[in-house]
Every structure is written in structure tokens, then in C-alpha cells.
Amino acid sequence: MEQVYGLVALACGLIIGLGAIGACIGIALMGGKYLEASARQPELMNALQVKMFLLAGLIDAAFIIGTGIALWFATSTFLK
């Protein structure tokens, strides 16, 4: 049983960690482009900001779904 606990802990760490790498790179690329774009054309800032937040949610989705599943695994394994 101890081995199962260890493997679940490792799996949850991998799910969250690898997902976080992807989400962070995605958000960083998009945030950088947003700043560049709004420095070039400040009048577009508001229109772009709405789209940026929408995309931030979309980029985060896979990571957050992964985190939710990992936390669900963790709670259902460790809290028996």
C-alpha cells in the first residue's frame, strides 16, 4: 500500500508540474506579445485586454483540469 501512496504522490506531482510548465510558457508568451502590441498601439489596449484574459483562461484550462484531477486523486487516495 505504501508503494501505491508513493506512486500516486509522484503522479500528482508530475501532472501538476508538467502542466504548469506548459501553462506558464503559454501565458508568458501571450503576456509579452500583449505588452508589445499595446506599446505599439495603446488605443487597442482595452480591446486586447479582454481577449487576453479570455485566452489566459483557455491556456490555463488544460493545466487546471489536470490540477483538479490530480487533487482528486490525492484526496481520494490519502484520505481513505
Next chain:
Amino acid sequence: MAAEHDVAQHTVTAGEYIAHHLTFLNGTGAAQKNLVDFGLINYDTVFWVVFLAVLGGFVLWLAARRASSGVPGRFQAAVELLVEMVGDQAKGLIHSAESRKFVAPLGLTIFVWVFLMNAMDFLPLDLIPRIWEGLYAGMGHDPHHAYMRVVPTADINATMGMSVTVLLICLYYNAKIKGIGGWAHELVSAPFGTSKNPILAVVLGLVNFAMQLIEFAAKTISHGMRLFGNMFAGELIFMLIALMGAAWTGANLPSILLFFGHFVAGFAWAVFHILVVVLQAFIFMMLTLVYVGQAHESH
């Protein structure tokens, strides 16, 4: 392993504390076994969902009833800003004025409703469960089985129910705008197109149809799971932060440090959560509009 630590009031372990807070009031006292289980009803989710819908509806109704065409008060101005914001987004994404009559109010309802459901996370974690515990004991039941989860969007049944409803609305608009024949044609000819060669046309039709099914399923599942994942993770982190404060054993150094950590982490997470709550409600509304808008576009 966290469950082995004995914190929180001598008798309740950390694991028991979290498990208790993650159990729904569904009459059985056990967790849901399958993802889809129509035999169980989470009464706490149903209660808060209906309560918040009535509350949100009442506040907006109050604003509409008191609305004046003269100089608006603060309350009216705030509601007007909200309605205008949703109306603008709907105008940008859905080009049929007739559909907007239904879809723009739908977007407003979703935004206000999801925001209120998410905002239940801001209430102190133990406030409503403790009140419920008292009521439950007062009704002559065992207070240890007084389960209550106050954030309805941290229940996968609620979020998936909403996203499946959005799917049904999309299917309805697909059939309405394109006609059954036009939609059936699109199902087998988009995204890869079709061919003059009959054998190739059948193969492409099957591939296109499979792609369309995958698209609908992926949209619906990610729509509901995104909201659930955000709110469930947020709620669980609030519980873990609460456990730091619950580890108080007296005026010794670890207890004081943990109490301090509890305060700082709780503050930081609550501030960050304000962003998450509004953002997730906004994204849920925007994606609903985007999906309904896609149902209007023909390939």
C-alpha cells in the same frame, strides 16, 4: 502522509477535516462513485444554486424596477455597465439580432450566476458548515454527519450540467439557423471538405463526422471541467491554509509561525482568488457566446 498528523482540536485529524469538508450532503454520507450517477442528489449544491439564482435575479429585478431615465444612481449605473458589457460582447460574437434577444440575456444570467456561485468561496470556510452543524444537531441528528459544501461550482455535477445545457442550446441553434439538411451537410463536409469521387466522399464524410463529434465533446467537457477544476483547486487550497491555523498547540514557536503563515497565505490566496472568481465567470460567459456564435457560422 497528512492524515497521520494530529492537528485541529485533538480529535479531528487533518485528513478527516478535509474529507468532511469534501463530502456532499446527498443523504448517503458517501462520495459519488461514478462520474454520471442519477441516483444521487447533492442537496447542498441544489440549495445554493437555487438560492443564488433567486438572489441574483432579485438584485437585477430591483435595479430594473427602480431604473430611471434621468441621472442614474450608483446601483443603477453598475447594473447598466454590466448589461452593456455583456451586450457588447454578444454583439461582437453573434451576428444575428434575433438570436441575440435570447443569447445576450443568457450570457448575463450565466455571468451573474456563476460569479455568485464562485463568490461563495469568499465566505469564511467553516462559517456555513458550522451553522449547518448546529441546525443539524438541533434537528436531532448526529452533528458529525452534518455535511455541507457551499461552493456549488466546486461540484462537477453543477458545472457539467451547465456546459451540457450550453451544448443543447448550440445544437438547437445549429438546427435552427442552418436547417436540419444544411446542418447534416455540414456535419459530413466540414472541416476537410468533400470529394466528387463517391468512395472518397464516404471516407471523408466519416472522418468529418468523427471530427465534429470530437469537437462537440471536447468543447463541452473542457467548458465544464475548467470551471470545476479552478473552483475545486481553490477550495482545497483554502482548506489546506485553514489547517495551518488549526495546528495551534499553544504559544510556542512553530504554532506562532504557522499562525502567521496561515494569515499571510490566506490573505494572498483570497486576493488572488478575487481575480480567479471574476475571470472564470467571465470566461464561462464568453465561451457560451463563442460556442453559440459558432453555431451561427456556416462553413
